[in-house]
Amino acid sequence: MSELFAIGESVPQQKRSATRPEFFARYLVESWVPSAKAATVIAGEQSSGTFMQLPGETAELQERFRARVCSVEDLEPVSEPTLRSAHAERRGHTGKYYRAIVELAFPIANVGPNLPTLLATVAGNLFELGEVTGLKLLDIDVPAEFAAAFPGPKFSIDGTRELAGVFGRPMIGTIIKPSVGLTVDQTAALVDDLCAGDIDFIKDDELLANPPYAPFKERVEAVMPVLLKHADRLGRMPMYAFNISGGIDEMRRNHDIVVEAGGTCVMVSLNWTGMAAIQHLREYSELPIHGHRNGWGALTRHPSLGFDFRAFQKLWRLAGVDHVHVNGLKSKFWEPDDSVIASARACLTPFAGVAPAMPVFSSGQWAGVAPELYGYLKTTDLMHLAGGGVIGHPDGIAAGVTSMRQAWEAAVAGVSLEKASAKHVELRNAIAEFGSKL
Amino acid sequence: MSELFAIGESVPQQKRSATRPEFFARYLVESWVPSAKAATVIAGEQSSGTFMQLPGETAELQERFRARVCSVEDLEPVSEPTLRSAHAERRGHTGKYYRAIVELAFPIANVGPNLPTLLATVAGNLFELGEVTGLKLLDIDVPAEFAAAFPGPKFSIDGTRELAGVFGRPMIGTIIKPSVGLTVDQTAALVDDLCAGDIDFIKDDELLANPPYAPFKERVEAVMPVLLKHADRLGRMPMYAFNISGGIDEMRRNHDIVVEAGGTCVMVSLNWTGMAAIQHLREYSELPIHGHRNGWGALTRHPSLGFDFRAFQKLWRLAGVDHVHVNGLKSKFWEPDDSVIASARACLTPFAGVAPAMPVFSSGQWAGVAPELYGYLKTTDLMHLAGGGVIGHPDGIAAGVTSMRQAWEAAVAGVSLEKASAKHVELRNAIAEFGSKL
Numbered sequence: 001m002s003e004l005f006a007i008g009e010s011v012p013q014q015k016r017s018a019t020r021p022e023f024f025a026r027y028l029v030e031s032w033v034p035s036a037k038a039a040t041v042i043a044g045e046q047s048s049g050t051f052m053q054l055p056g057e058t059a060e061l062q063e064r065f066r067a068r069v070c071s072v073e074d075l076e077p078v079s080e081p082t083l084r085s086a087h088a089e090r091r092g093h094t095g096k097y098y099r100a101i102v103e104l105a106f107p108i109a110n111v112g113p114n115l116p117t118l119l120a121t122v123a124g125n126l127f128e129l130g131e132v133t134g135l136k137l138l139d140i141d142v143p144a145e146f147a148a149a150f151p152g153p154k155f156s157i158d159g160t161r162e163l164a165g166v167f168g169r170p171m172i173g174t175i176i177k178p179s180v181g182l183t184v185d186q187t188a189a190l191v192d193d194l195c196a197g198d199i200d201f202i203k204d205d206e207l208l209a210n211p212p213y214a215p216f217k218e219r220v221e222a223v224m225p226v227l228l229k230h231a232d233r234l235g236r237m238p239m240y241a242f243n244i245s246g247g248i249d250e251m252r253r254n255h256d257i258v259v260e261a262g263g264t265c266v267m268v269s270l271n272w273t274g275m276a277a278i279q280h281l282r283e284y285s286e287l288p289i290h291g292h293r294n295g296w297g298a299l300t301r302h303p304s305l306g307f308d309f310r311a312f313q314k315l316w317r318l319a320g321v322d323h324v325h326v327n328g329l330k331s332k333f334w335e336p337d338d339s340v341i342a343s344a345r346a347c348l349t350p351f352a353g354v355a356p357a358m359p360v361f362s363s364g365q366w367a368g369v370a371p372e373l374y375g376y377l378k379t380t381d382l383m384h385l386a387g388g389g390v391i392g393h394p395d396g397i398a399a400g401v402t403s404m405r406q407a408w409e410a411a412v413a414g415v416s417l418e419k420a421s422a423k424h425v426e427l428r429n430a431i432a433e434f435g436s437k438l
Numbered sequence: 439m440s441e442l443f444a445i446g447e448s449v450p451q452q453k454r455s456a457t458r459p460e461f462f463a464r465y466l467v468e469s470w471v472p473s474a475k476a477a478t479v480i481a482g483e484q485s486s487g488t489f490m491q492l493p494g495e496t497a498e499l500q501e502r503f504r505a506r507v508c509s510v511e512d513l514e515p516v517s518e519p520t521l522r523s524a525h526a527e528r529r530g531h532t533g534k535y536y537r538a539i540v541e542l543a544f545p546i547a548n549v550g551p552n553l554p555t556l557l558a559t560v561a562g563n564l565f566e567l568g569e570v571t572g573l574k575l576l577d578i579d580v581p582a583e584f585a586a587a588f589p590g591p592k593f594s595i596d597g598t599r600e601l602a603g604v605f606g607r608p609m610i611g612t613i614i615k616p617s618v619g620l621t622v623d624q625t626a627a628l629v630d631d632l633c634a635g636d637i638d639f640i641k642d643d644e645l646l647a648n649p650p651y652a653p654f655k656e657r658v659e660a661v662m663p664v665l666l667k668h669a670d671r672l673g674r675m676p677m678y679a680f681n682i683s684g685g686i687d688e689m690r691r692n693h694d695i696v697v698e699a700g701g702t703c704v705m706v707s708l709n710w711t712g713m714a715a716i717q718h719l720r721e722y723s724e725l726p727i728h729g730h731r732n733g734w735g736a737l738t739r740h741p742s743l744g745f746d747f748r749a750f751q752k753l754w755r756l757a758g759v760d761h762v763h764v765n766g767l768k769s770k771f772w773e774p775d776d777s778v779i780a781s782a783r784a785c786l787t788p789f790a791g792v793a794p795a796m797p798v799f800s801s802g803q804w805a806g807v808a809p810e811l812y813g814y815l816k817t818t819d820l821m822h823l824a825g826g827g828v829i830g831h832p833d834g835i836a837a838g839v840t841s842m843r844q845a846w847e848a849a850v851a852g853v854s855l856e857k858a859s860a861k862h863v864e865l866r867n868a869i870a871e872f873g874s875k876l
Contacts, residue, residue: 046645048616065619083739086774109651110618116683117647119710120732124644127735128771135735178486180548181503206562207484209555213547245554248686248718272557274712280686294558297565297573298744299736301521305743306736333566336524 011143011352015105020064022105024141025122025311030082030134030304032093035072035100042126042135043067043104065110070103082304087130097133113149115275115319123307134304137311142318147352150318151279155288156355157381160322163264163288165236166200169412170370172404173201173239173385175362180207184214188222195230195238197398199390201383204243206269206292216244216254224261241267241290241323251281259286271295275319282320291321291357301334309343314351323358323383329372331363341376348381358383365389366434367427370407371417380412394433395426403430449581449790453543458502460543462579463560463749468520468572468742470531473510473538479569481505481542484559503548508541520742525568535571551587553713553757561745572742575749580756585790588756589717593726594793595819598760601702601726603674604638607850608818610842611639611677612828613800618645622652626660633668633676635836637828639821642681644707644730654682654692662699679705679728679761689719697724709733713757720758729759729795739772747781752789761796761821767810769801779814786819796821803827804872805865808845809855818850832871833864841868 011024031038047067077096081088111117123137153159161167174194176187194202210216220242231237244254244266251273255266267290270278281289299306313324326343327335344359359382361373366389373384386404393400403426410420410427421428449462469476485505515534519526549555561575591597599605612632614625632640648654658680669675682692682704689711693704705728708716719727737744751762764781765773782797797820799811804827811822824842831838841864848858848865859866 048619061616061619065616083772084741084774085772087770087772089774090768110645110649112647112649114647114649114684114688116707116710117645117681120644120683120707120730123710123736124707124732125735125771127733127739128765128773130770130772132772178499178503181486181499206558207548207555209549209552211548211550211552243555245558246552246714247721248714250552251714269554269558269562272554272561272712273714274710274716276684276686276689276711276715277718278712280715283685292558294562295565297563298561301565302740302743303522305740327566330528332525332568333563334521334523334525334568334570335566336522336527 011141015070016143017068017105021108021143021146022068023108023118023143023146024070024103024105026101026103026138026140028099028134028136028138028304029102029132030078030097030099031131032081032085032088032095032097032133033131035074035098035102036069038098038131039069039072039100039102039104041129041131042102043069045129046104046121046124046126047106047110065107068105070105073101075099075101081133083133085130085133088133099134101138108146115150115279115315119275119315127305136304136306136308138308139310140314142352144353147318147354151282151320153317153320153322153355153357154282154285155322157358160239160288160358164200164239168380169405170380170408171200171239171383172401172408173203173383174199174390175203175205175385175387176208177205177387177391179205180211182214184218184222187214187219188226191223191226191240193397195226197390197396197401198234199238199401201239201241201385203241203267203290203385206243206245206294209243209245210250210254216242217257220257220261220263224263228262237264239265241265243267245269245273248277248280251277252284255281255285255287263287265290267292269294270316270321271299275315278316278319278321288322289320290323290360291316291325293325297334309339310346313343313346313357314354317354317357321357323360325360325362328361328363328365329369331365333363344377344382348377348379360385367403367407367430368417368435370404371411374408374411380408384408389430389434392433393426394429399426399429402426449579453508454581455506455543459546459581459584460506461546461556461581461584462508462541462543464539464541464576464578466537466572466574466576466742467540467570468516468535468537469569470519470523470526470533470535470571471569473512473536473540474507476536476569477507477510477538477540477542479567480540480564481507483567484542484562484564485544485548503545505545506543508543511539513537513539519571521571523568523571526571537572539576546584553588553717553753557713557753565743574742574744574746576746577748578752580790582791585756585792589720589758591755591758591760591793591795592720592723593760595796598677598726598796602638602677606818607843608846609638609677609821610839611641611821611823612637613641613643613823613825614646615643615825615829617643618649620652622656622660625652625657626664629661629664629678631835633664635828635834635839636672637676637839639677639679639823641679641705641728641823644681644683644732647681647683648688648692654680655695658695658699658701662701666700675702677703679703681705683707683711686715686718689715690722693719693723693725701725703728705730707732708754708759709737713753716754716757716759726760727758728761728798729754729763731763735772747777748784751781751784751795752792755792755795759795761798763798763800766799766801766803767807769803771801782815782820786815786817798823805841805845805868806855806873808842809849812846812849818846822846827868827872830871831864832867837864837867840864
C-alpha cells in the first residue's frame with residue numbers, strides 16, 4: 001500500500017496538486033489491459049472521457065477536469081479473469097490479467113458538496129468497465145476543507161455517551177428478539193426486563209420498523225415510559241435505537257415521535273434508505289443516528305469487487321452517521337476477525353476533521369469475547385451487543401448484562417477470564433453456557 | 439427455474455398461503471450445509487430467528503411471522519467455496535458446497551409498505567451469513583394488493599412519450615459529453631446543435647449534477663430556452679433529463695427549477711441517492727424520473743453474489759422510477775448482450791399491476807445496433823442513447839440522429855442495414871465510421 005495514502009490523515013501536502021483541489025480514491029484493479037492503461041481508462045470514464053475524442057474535450061478542459069492517476073502499484077497478475085468481461089471476450093483476449101493498486105485524484109470542482117455525485121464518481125460506472133475484470137474501492141481520502149462541506153456525525157462517541165450516561169466502559173446492549181412478531185406490549189415487557197438488568201443500550205432489529213401489527217408510534221409510546229421509569233432508578237436512561245427506516249416523511253415523523261416521547265436515538269438501514277436520506281436525517285435529527293449496514297455483504301464479500309469497509313464508513317460518516325455496525329468476533333457471519341477489527345479501527349480513526357463513528361459489535365456476541373476485543377482495540381469506545389448472550393443467559397437478563405460488564409472490567413484490568421470468573425458467578429455461568437456453543 | 443415463479447405475473451393462486459398474505463424472493467444459494475438447511479437458516483435470520491430459541495419465540499409467533507421455505511431446487515455442488523466464510527473455516531469444514539435455487543415467502547405483515555425494510559428483509563444480513571458461501575437475489579414477487587401500497591412509475595412509457603411527443607419509434611438520444619467541464623454556455627450551445635439535429639432526448643452525465651463551475655440553476659436557465667425554441671420548430675420539445683442527484687432538499691429545489699423553466703424530466707443516480715429519496719421524489723415530482731444505475735456493477739457483477747437485475751428493477755419500479763438504464767449491446771461495459779436484453783425485457787414486463795419502466799440503452803451505441811436490438815425485443819418502447827454515435831458522426835450531429843432513425847426504420851420494416859444504407863447516406867457513413875470501430 002502506498003505510504004502517501006495513510007488512513008486517518010487528511011491529505012498530505014506532497015500528494016496534493018499544485019493547481020487544483022482534489023479528492024482521492026484507491027482501488028484494487030484487475031484488467032486484461034496493462035494496469036497503467038486500465039488506470040487511465042478508469043480516470044477517463046469517471047471524469048471527462050468518452051470512448052472517442054469529442055470536439056468539446058479540449059486540452060484545457062482535460063487539465064482542469066480530468067481525473068489524475070497518482071500511482072499504480074503492480075501486483076502479481078493472474079491467468080484467469082476474476083470476473084467475466086464480454087467486452088474482453090469479443091476481443092478474443094487470451095493473455096494474463098494484470099492486477100494493481102491504483103490511486104486516482106479527482107478535481108473537487110467536478111462534484112462539489114454532493115454525496116450522491118461523489119459516489120457516482122468514485123463508485124459509479126467504473127465497476128462495469130469492459131477493461132476491468134476486478135475492481136474494489138479500497139479507500140477514499142478528502143482534504144479537510146472538502147470534508148467540512150458535509151455534515152459529519154453530530155453526536156459521535158462523546159455525544160452518545162453523554163445521552164446514555166455511560167462513561168469509561170463500553171456500552172453493553174442487545175437487540176429486541178425475536179426480530180419480528182412481538183406485540184407492542186410484549187416489546188415493552190421485554191424492555192422492562194432489559195432495563196431491570198441495567199442494560200446500557202437496546203435496539204430494534206433491522207427487520208422491524210413500522211409493521212401493521214406493532215405500529216411505530218404505539219411501540220414508542222409503550223417503550224418510552226419503561227425507559228423513563230428505569231432512568232429514575234438508574235440515574236441514566238438506557239439508550240433505545242428505534243428503527244425509523246422508511247420514506248423521508250415517515251422517517252421525519254418517526255424521529256419526531258421519538259423526540260417527543262423523550263427518546264435518545266434513532267436507527268436506520270443505511271444502504272436501503274440511502275445516502276440522500278441519511279444526510280437529510282442528519283440535518284434534521286436531534287438524536288444520534290444508529291447506522292445498520294444490512295445488505296453490506298453484497299457490496300463487500302467478494303475480495304475483488306465492490307467496497308472495502310474503510311471507504312464505506314468514511315462515506316457514511318461524511319453523511320453524518322454516529323454509530324456503524326461492524327459484526328462481531330467469532331460471529332455467525334462470514335467475516336474473519338481481522339476484518340472486523342480493521343472495520344472498528346477505521347470507524348474510530350479521525351479523518352479529514354470528521355468525527356469518529358462508534359463501532360457496534362453484534363452477532364453471536366457474549367461476555368467471553370470481551371478480552372480479545374479489548375486486546376485488539378485497547379479502547380472501550382464501542383457498543384457491544386449480545387442477543388442470546390444477554391437474553392439467553394441461564395440466570396436471566398440481569399446476569400447476562402452483568403457477565404458482559406464483568407468480562408470487560410477484567411479485560412481492561414488485564415485480569416484473565418478464568419480468574420475473573422472464579423470471583424463472578426454471572427461470568428462463570430455465561431462461560432459454562434456459551435463457552436462451547438458460540 | 440420454478441414455474442411457480444413466472445416473471446411478469448402477480449403471485450399465482452397455487453403459490454399463495456391460505457392463512458397469510460406473503461411476498462416472495464428467489465435466491466441462488468451456495469452453502470456448506472445442505473441446501474434445505476441453508477434455506478431454513480436464511481428464512482430464520484430474515485424473520486423471527488436468532489441463533490438460539492428465545493423465550494418470546496412461541497410456536498404461534500413463528501406460524502404468523504416466520505418466513506416459509508417454498509422450494510429448494512438442487513444444483514450441482516462445487517468442491518471449493520465461491521466466497522470465503524470464516525465461520526465455516528472455524529468449523530473446519532472440508533466437504534462439498536451445495537448449490538440450489540431457493541424460494542422463500544415472507545409475511546407482508548412483517549414489513550408493511552416500507553421499501554427500506556422490504557430490502558432489509560429480502561437483501562439484508564443474509565448476504566453475510568456464515569453458512570452461505572454464495573448468495574444472489576434473483577427475483578422478487580409481490581401480490582398486486584401489496585404492490586399497490588407503493589407509488590410505482592408515475593409516467594412510465596406512455597407518459598414519457600406524451601411529454602416528449604415521440605410515438606411509434608424509439609426515443610433517440612444522447613448524453614452531454616464531455617461528462618464534466620463544460621460551461622453553462624458550452625452546454626447550451628451543444629444542446630442547440632443536438633436539437634437542430636432533431637434529437638428526441640438528451641441527458642446529463644451522471645458525473646454532472648450541481649458543480650460550482652456550472653451551477654444547476656444556471657444550467658437549466660441556459661438550456662431550457664434552447665429546448666423551447668426548438669419545440670416551436672419541431673412541434674415537440676426534446677426531453678432533457680437534468681441530473682438533480684443530491685440531498686433531499688437540493689433535489690426538490692432542483693426539480694422545481696426544472697418545472698418552473700418548463701422542463702420535462704429529471705434524472706437521479708438511483709443507488710447513491712437511495713430508495714427513500716427516490717420514493718420521496720416520486721411522490722413530489724411532476725416529471726418522469728430517469729433512473730441511472732451507476733454503481734450497479736458492484737451489486738451484480740459476480741454471478742453468485744448480490745442482485746440480479748430482475749429483482750433490482752422491480753424494487754426501483756415499486757419506488758417509482760420511470761426509466762432505467764440497462765447498458766447497450768456490444769457496449770464498452772463488461773455485460774454480455776443476453777444479460778442486457780434480459781434486463782430490458784424485465785423492465786418492459788408488467789408485474790403485480792406495476793407499470794413498466796422504459797429501458798435505456800447506452801454505452802458504445804450507434805445506428806448499426808438497431809436491427810439486433812429490435813430483433814431481440816420486437817418493440818420500440820425504449821430509449822436508444824448514443825454518445826459518440828451521434829455527436830461523433832462524420833457528417834455532424836444531425837446526420838448522427840438521422841442515421842439512428844434510419845436504422846430503426848429499417849429494423850422495424852425488416853429491411854437489412856445493407857439495403858437501407860444504400861438508400862441513406864447518413865446511415866452509410868455511420869457504418870463506414872463506426873462499423874469496425876465499435
